[in-house]
Amino acid sequence: LVELVRCFDDNNIFSESANPAEDVENFELELILSDLELMERKLERSRKAAKADKKMKETVEFLESFVAHLSDGKSAKSFKFKESELAEIEEAGLLSLKPVIYIANLSEDSASNFDEDEYYIELREYLKDREALLLPLCAKIEAEISELEAEEQQVFLEELGIGERALNSLIKASYSLLGYISFFTVGEDEVRAWTIVNGTKAQRAAGKIHSDLERGFIRAEICAFDDMKASGSWNNAKNEGLVRIEGKEYLMKDGDVTNIRFNV
Template identity: 40%
Template sequence: MQVGIIGLQSSGKTTLFNALTGQMASVGDFASGKEANKAMVKVPDPRLKRLAEIFEPDKITHAEVQYIDIAGMTGGASTEKSEAAYVAAIRLVDELAQVVRVFENDSVPHPEGSIDPVRDIDSANSELIFNDLIVADNNVNRLEKSMRVAKSDENKKRWELLRRSCEALEADTFLGDIDFTSDELKMLSGYGFLTLKPQLYILNIGESQIADCQLPEKLEEHLKPRKSSAVAICAKIAMEIAQLDEEDRDEFRSTLGIKSSALDTVITESYRLLGQISFLTGGEKEVRAWTIKKGASAQEAAGAIHSDFQRGFIKAEIVSYDELDKSGSWSDAKKGGKLRLEGKDYTVKDGDVILFRFNV
């Protein structure tokens, strides 16, 4: 899973990137046109630690998320080249995290001269809409050309769908706000539309706002489209905490009244927005968390591990994490009747610990 960190100039993107990844990419200097910062992050999951006590494996493998800090959305200060590279990079991600400046800091000038989160969200979102409109419009034109030579039902359907998308975008509507059918979504999936991606707004609040962060009502109502949600984080403090030794982090957080780490907050919300859940596997070799779409079947979950598991799927032995935790071992869970045998159509739940039986 890839999350692209976007937002206006000096909103705190790189600071947030460092907070999430523990890296020390340089912040503060105008970074437009530079290479994107990229890092893989282990998804925190306390269940793995407990599973390791139970299975005593050689290694523990966390699910991973890649964060990409993409410089370039600058409200006018970018070059055409950096703009193109920027858009190409964000078309590939699964989800957008838009950093919105709420913090006041006189030594960091705001490109528009004042702090106004609603205006900034509007401005960043219009860039997304504008870029999608170009793509939709170009493809409408291309289809019209090819339909002059050969008319096909498929092309006609596609043309109508893209026309409808253009109209929506022209009316400032995110494509994610339109009730497309699953067939239509499939047809649209190849274009990398930015406004179709789930978006997490990260309100970058100041140090003095941590304890009592009331988001302005206007902002709440503004947090659309539907496939979006928002969290408030002080990126600067979160970055400082991420640089501390692990054992000091919790203490520092509780002194400041911060409930959970920036990474926990962002990842939990990212998973929820994307409709992702984790299932777990355990054995002598490895204890591991895997990411799948909510609603995935046991057979699809098997495919997340290996295509052989999916093809040769026979059945899945499943115990919920909570039951396994209580039982203390796989065999005790079995003795206690907590182990279930499920077929390929079983819908996997978050925290299911699964042993796949397969035959290839």
């Protein structure tokens, strides 16, 4: 989940000052209330089922405890589940159990020095004990950047003293929060990125490209992304000794440029 939180004042749009902590609190409460409604219905169904099936008694007891937890305004994240209990709710898609990225929507003046912005500081302090990520962003600047050509975008960012687009930071943060990484394959006329779970081994990663590559896996030729970028091409990287050979047990790293050798 991604929540955009106002961290600026504008008398032409808003009659009240920003209150990021309160906005997040209200957002979290909405998630909890949504989950509570789902779990109350599930509890009702389980109670009816328990009349004919005594094995449902433990499920009912768990759901009663969980519903009471949500009723106290506590998120699903803070409930201590047993492994068997998680199986009971995984299909429900509980919102307050999902990872969250909060985006502090800043004024243009604070975009390059967000660490000094009072609203950003307030929001960061409010979130410090939560399992959430916080990213700074100025939506107005992002909108202006999106209308520029790629070459102009970097110049514009440098003029503002901003390292990279907030959109890029959001994509990276989303991948990290979900436990994903990407590796690349390079052809004569295209480069492709493949998304895998962090911790995936080379042979399994090869299967993302094609099942034949996983089945007939021999080895993986790997070059780090930064090395590939500096070399300018795969052949240059090989000639410079930057391409290494890895076996099927190799744990893929984010940004690996990969060539799979296989035989079927």
